[in-house]
Amino acid sequence: MSKDFNSKDLSRLSMLEIFQVETENQTNILTTGLLELERNPTAALPLESLMRAAHSLKGAARIVNLKAAVQVAHAMEDCFVAAQKGNIYLAKEGIDVLFKAVDLFLRLSKLPEQDQAIKKTVVSGEITALLSDLGGLIQHQNFSEGREMTGNVSLPSASNHQQNFPSSLKSADSEAIAPTPFNRIQNPERVLRLTAENLNRLLGLAGESLVESRWLHPFAESMRRLKRLQSELGESLDGLRETLGAYETSERVGDQMGQALDRLIECRQFLSDRLGDLEMFDRRSTSLSHRLYLEVLQCRMRPFGEGVQRFPRMMRDLAHSLGKEVKLEVIGEHTQVDRDILEKLETPLAHLLRNAMDHGCEMPEKRRAAGKPVEGTIRLEARHSSGMLMVIIADDGPGISLNDLRERVVEKSLVARDVANKLSEAELLQFLLLPGFSMKDTVTEISGRGVGLDVVQNTVKNLRGTIRISTQPNKGTRFQLQLPLTLSVIRTLLVRIGGESYGLPLSQITRALKLPSSKVERLQGRHYFTVGDQQISLVTAHQLLECAPPNSFDDQLSIVVIGDRTTKYGLVVEALLGERELVVQPLDQRLGKIKDVAAGAVMEDGSPVLILDTEDLMRSLEKLIGAGELNSIQNSTIEIENKRIKRILAVDDSMTVLEVERRLLMNHGYFADIAVDGMDGWNAVRNGDYDLVITDVDMPRMDGIELATLIKKDPLLKSIPVMIVSYKDREEDRLRGLEAGADYYLTKGSFHDKTLIHAVVDLIGKAEE
Known part of the structure; x- marks a missing residue:
């Protein structure tokens, strides 16, 4: 991205850094102009901007004593001058050469930061070849005047770039440097250079100011409640005075009652005036803080x-x-x-x-x-x-x-x-x-x-x-x-889990709903509900976040559905609190990555709220399922079941097939590990505890037939059932697999319907023991 700096910012940079910024701006102009010239070779306007850019680059390179870059820029400028005079026609081949020059100039601008001992000879050779190509474009002109075409192009030392601009350039062939993005800035205070960290801190403070301003709203509401209480008190006193009037009371009691009512009226008027001032200040403060936040937010926009x-x-x-x-x-x-x-x-x-x-x-x-x-x-x-x-x-x-x-x-x-x-x-x-x-x-x-x-x-x-x-x-x-539009503000669904508020990004939620507990069904030890033709497993958000669950849920379960197109889960929460737009507050880096949490935010009343990471939640879910520690929901109570979930090892050299098998098995309650070939599978089955191995046949290093043979020959592993799933559906292939000891042989076309799952159940039973 192009950069502009004011005069104060320039004083903080070395000459080389200024030159690199200028190079980025001018090469962008060159690239845009060359593309336009290629589309319309007879256009004059692109040539003018190209000449100015090349001339500016030449002057800037001369200032930092980068002679190699001066030569390249001067040769480019000669080409543009010749094209403007009609002496040459810049066709595709010529544009290609000029683009090479642009690329090389960018490299030269960054060269002093690299190892010059290694780069000097190579780059010098490239410059010589490029200058020759550029000279070929204008061979009818003497373009080499004022510069040496030798193989040893001198490169500047890094120390040369820490000096200040010279007060004047006295070289014989010096020319007035064309205006650049730096001296085009007529008002030096118009642009200010800020680091990303400064801008983020400024945005954070503006966000906090916006939140603090909203704190006045509930305070004003409490003052309005006090005003209502005073009105009720006044009505009670009026009633008391009427009651006392029906009885013979002393004149002193009547006077005191009148004074109390007058004092109450005075208090009500004072409170009303102050409340009006507070409400006006609340509106102005909120508006000002909101405008400040939008202005700071706009600084992040490009x-x-x-x-x-x-x-x-x-x-x-x-x-x-x-x-x-x-x-x-x-x-x-x-x-x-x-x-x-x-x-x-x-x-x-x-x-x-x-x-x-x-x-x-x-x-x-x-x-x-x-x-x-x-x-x-x-x-x-x-x-x-x-x-x-x-x-x-x-x-x-x-x-x-x-x-x-x-x-x-x-x-x-x-x-x-x-x-x-x-x-x-x-x-x-x-x-x-x-x-x-x-x-x-x-x-x-x-x-x-x-x-x-x-x-x-x-x-x-x-x-x-x-x-x-x-x-x-x-x-x-x-x-x-x-x-x-921005990562600084996020629309979330607020939910209550364990008595605390949490935010879930709306973009990562499939849907949110209230579900009657009567519609919760149980299958293979896990609870689910049905949407259309899809079964969605239910899990309590309390277990994922490791917080204490309530003693019971309402008859209407509050559910947030997360996941992708193939795998979805319903998170059961205590309550759905509605949508909120939150200002994202990054967590302190010293905390590291907090499990299941993406960021933090502050509510209008000043209370903190954590924004959850749904991708992390999905990973936590799969770990719980694999370890057999997933809690089960039973209508209005939570029942913890420490049942063991059966483990299956899937072996295939296709990551796509492995992922399909893994998700299919996990959706039916099994835990699935994967191995990328027979050798990897053999190592895994010896070091793990599996109830079933599903393997492909054709794989590198060790095929499925050899894997099945090794498993069945091992006295400690031979009791593990082996299922072969292969593209090969010939009878001789099936017999070969069964002879190797496989307990089942299926074709890959069958594992997307119920055939694979039925075969798994036949071999090892349902997912839970």
Whole structure:
């Protein structure tokens, strides 16, 4: 991201640091101008900005005595001057050479921080070759005047960059340095440089000020209650005076009663006046604190364009390497985004754009045959919508074939064919986000490993966002990321657990509901309820957070459903307290990572609240299930059952198959360990205590047949049942497995229905003893 500093900030930096900031700004200008010039070679405006940027770089490099960079910048400037005069035409090959110069200049700006003894000779050789290439572009001009074209390019020492700016530059070929981002700042107080830590502390204080201001509201409410009590007291005194009037009382009693009523009226008027002042101060204080918080929060916001500056160049180079003609349209460059979100989005956006280039855009001849423009379009858009940040990556390619995707899902044994045929388009497209899943048969440097979209999914999830995929035949594919505008404020569902309030991020909750205890069912020792055709297991949040549960729950259970598409759990809490927008307060780093807790916050009344980490809660759940320590819920009481849960070892060299098997077994109450091949499985079964081993056949280092043979020959392990699950469904393969000692032989196409579970129950019984 580009940086601007005021004059006070510049005094704190070394000359080299100032030069590096200038280089980043000017090379961004060069990259943008070269891309524009490539699209419109006859345009004059890009050439003017390119010349200014190259000239500024040359002057800045000369100031810090970086002669190698001066040579590169001067050669670039000569090319732009020649192009402006019409002496040369900068075609694709020329643009490529100039981009090499931009890249090398960036490296040179950072070179003094590296080991010069190692880099000097290599970089000098590159400079000589690059200057020769640049000279070839303007071979009809004498561009080498004023500089030496030798192989030994002198590089500056680090000490040279700690000096101050010279008062004047007296070299014979010195030229007036064009305005730069530094001397363009006419008002030096307009921009202030802050560290991220300072800004975070400032935001924390503003958040605390906002919380403190809200404390006045309940105080004002208590004053209003006192006013109501005074009114009631006044009515009681009036009634007492009327009662006394019916009797003969002394004149003194009447006078005292009158004085008491007058004093009460005076108190009520005084309280009313002060309460009005307090309410006005409350409104002003809350408004001021809220405005202060928004202003500080705005300091964390950066234009979306700052985080995507490198993408046009990346897509241009990628298109050339693939032989495609593609343009990248960036929409919403001025959309404000939280700095932390913008930084973390860079990698997933790069993956999505590379995928769009490789998968989404066809080769020129195919586009021509399909009646499309030869040049494909990839759109990167950012906008605000309903209080959220929407980032869209869309291409105009052929779209994703749902039939091919369905076949791929079945081929990888992720679901059975009859299940795949029933999946909706949205459900089917979600398989693209699974780790290791790819629609390509061959792996290239760009894609094919099934890693990129998994990275996107994990990053978006960590940012408390969601991702949605849509596609249209022959019109393209669209990825829509929905993210919070800032990580500093989070919308949560407040719940009560163990008498304390906790927050659960709304983006990580599937649903919240009140469930009659009569709808809770019991299966294999675990309680669950049914939503649609899905069974959701119930667990008390008290056990996860290790706090004392209540003696009993209400007949209406308060449940928060968490989890992903395949595995969901219902957390039973004491009460659902409603939605709240909380200012996130990071926990002290000295505490380390606290189990199941993501951050803290402060309520309006000043009371602290912990924000829970649902991903961590899921991991804690699986550990409890595996250890057989999960408490069971029985309508209105909690009944602790220390029953042993049976353990199964799954062995396969496919991580996808292992994950499907593990989740399937755990959803039916078993605990599942995994091993990545036969050797790993053999080591695990000897060191663990398992009730069943499920293994594939074809695996590296040791196959499933050999594993089964070793288990059955070992006197201590031979009683463990072995089930083989393989793609091979020929009779001779089945007989070979059974002869090795396997107790069951199934094909992988069968373990997504009840067949696998039925076989497991036949061999070892239900999950709990």
